[in-house]
Amino acid sequence: METADVFLGLQDFLERMRQPTAADFVKSIKSFIVSFSNNAPDPERDSAAVQDFFAQMEMDFRAHPLWAGCSEEELDSAGEGLEKYVMTKLFPRVFASVPDDVKLDDQLYEKMALVQQFIRPENLDIKPTFQNETSWLLAQKELQKINMYKAPRDKLVCILNCCKVINNLLLNASVASNENPPGADEFLPVLIYVTLKANPPQLHSNLLYIQRYRRQSRLVGETAYFFTNMLSVESFISNIDANSISMDETEFEKNMETARALLSGLSTDLDSQYNQSGQYAGYVHRSESMEPRHQPLNANKDSAQHKSSERKSRAKNMPYGAKDHLSFSKIPSLSDLEDKGATILVNDDKASQVFREYPYLFAHVGDLTLNDVEDLLNNYKHLVFKYVCLSKGLGVAAPSLPVSSSQTEFHQHAETAKQQDHSRAIEPNDEVSNDINRNDGSLEPNDEASNDTNRKDDGSNKEPLIDLDNLQSLLSQDQAVAPQGGKHEESSQ
Numbered sequence: 001m002e003t004a005d006v007f008l009g010l011q012d013f014l015e016r017m018r019q020p021t022a023a024d025f026v027k028s029i030k031s032f033i034v035s036f037s038n039n040a041p042d043p044e045r046d047s048a049a050v051q052d053f054f055a056q057m058e059m060d061f062r063a064h065p066l067w068a069g070c071s072e073e074e075l076d077s078a079g080e081g082l083e084k085y086v087m088t089k090l091f092p093r094v095f096a097s098v099p100d101d102v103k104l105d106d107q108l109y110e111k112m113a114l115v116q117q118f119i120r121p122e123n124l125d126i127k128p129t130f131q132n133e134t135s136w137l138l139a140q141k142e143l144q145k146i147n148m149y150k151a152p153r154d155k156l157v158c159i160l161n162c163c164k165v166i167n168n169l170l171l172n173a174s175v176a177s178n179e180n181p182p183g184a185d186e187f188l189p190v191l192i193y194v195t196l197k198a199n200p201p202q203l204h205s206n207l208l209y210i211q212r213y214r215r216q217s218r219l220v221g222e223t224a225y226f227f228t229n230m231l232s233v234e235s236f237i238s239n240i241d242a243n244s245i246s247m248d249e250t251e252f253e254k255n256m257e258t259a260r261a262l263l264s265g266l267s268t269d270l271d272s273q274y275n276q277s278g279q280y281a282g283y284v285h286r287s288e289s290m291e292p293r294h295q296p297l298n299a300n301k302d303s304a305q306h307k308s309s310e311r312k313s314r315a316k317n318m319p320y321g322a323k324d325h326l327s328f329s330k331i332p333s334l335s336d337l338e339d340k341g342a343t344i345l346v347n348d349d350k351a352s353q354v355f356r357e358y359p360y361l362f363a364h365v366g367d368l369t370l371n372d373v374e375d376l377l378n379n380y381k382h383l384v385f386k387y388v389c390l391s392k393g394l395g396v397a398a399p400s401l402p403v404s405s406s407q408t409e410f411h412q413h414a415e416t417a418k419q420q421d422h423s424r425a426i427e428p429n430d431e432v433s434n435d436i437n438r439n440d441g442s443l444e445p446n447d448e449a450s451n452d453t454n455r456k457d458d459g460s461n462k463e464p465l466i467d468l469d470n471l472q473s474l475l476s477q478d479q480a481v482a483p484q485g486g487k488h489e490e491s492s493q
Helices: 003-017 020-037 043-063 072-094 099-115 133-148 152-176 184-198 203-213 221-238 249-264 268-278 297-316 322-329 334-346 351-357 370-394 405-425 431-437 449-454 468-481
Strands: none
Touching: 003 020, 003 072, 020 043, 020 072, 043 072, 043 203, 072 152, 072 203, 099 184, 099 203, 099 221, 099 249, 133 152, 133 184, 133 203, 152 184, 152 203, 152 221, 184 221, 203 221
């Protein structure tokens, strides 16, 4: 189904739910959501309940006059709209709802964070012909979008888009090198590598969520093939060891330890120098800098003076050259770090490889598309936040950038738009919303189950199944799923 068809299908479903004759459907949906939310989490039972509800509702759609004479595609779109709405409402209740899933998420995320520090395509037996790490960034970006969405189909599309990018790259590489068309033996290792590098948070819970709540009748064909491959990837990474990536056991363990030290900000060499036989332990032990806060001020002062004299005494007795190591414990300034990094980069013969993961660094204005704006803005926000945090941590002032005229105009425009939206917010809804207000039962996409009991029974306080703002947000998510167009079963690229 094309993205445009899905977009129009969801819109059609929501419009039909606004009709007075859809009141029974509205009541059924609302009743299911409320009763489901009141039950304690039980993944197997919850999955069966949702699947049964979807199946029954789709059967009722077929027999209802609202869908009389509709095609199979239109009925399928109605099912998609129902799944998207219901699961968006139930998402906080069912996603990663049990501690075991949360624990497995953390373990998988940590393992990928470690392995990605040293894994190379050669470790997964990926042929040089098919190695294209720069282009694989596109696949990583698609997979990293998975937590932007709540509906099972939208999450599944992120996986399919990732797989489609990989599949197309492999196919193009095979054609260019006169190789045989790539199969599962070529595809799966690349998908493993891309997933390790992307390291999407809560991957385990996302896959379980799709398995449990995506309509089973739609998880078929190419969709099922790519999703099954992603399940295999998760299993492989969870059990990854030296043998599975063609690496010596000693080398694997060493790489894992180095990765742990790198991610935790520790230096194993520095620790070994200071902690040999406990000779210099007094200089690095955290216990010395973690005094009980409830001690009197004088006691802290005396303790500090005593420890200072101890340090000076030990420093005098240090062997020659040992004092030089103490300079490592001094926190460098931002400028020092920048200068050191620049020097290392200039002298590095492989400096170009460092920038492979930054595709916009050498791009020109004409190279950018509208789809790049969101990534660039998110990267900019992350960079500013990280830089300001480092500046505050080091006790230096972070220089502020001058505000451009375009930014000033943007803020003025945003303020004007905000005032206009506020003025429109007090106006009554349009005719479509008024039609829904005539329904006896209504669904509020942003309400909580507890608010249902506080709502008056008269028609004046009824709200539509989905208000106009929420309607636009739901429809825009469908558009964002496959921005480049392209046909496949789940609107992947």
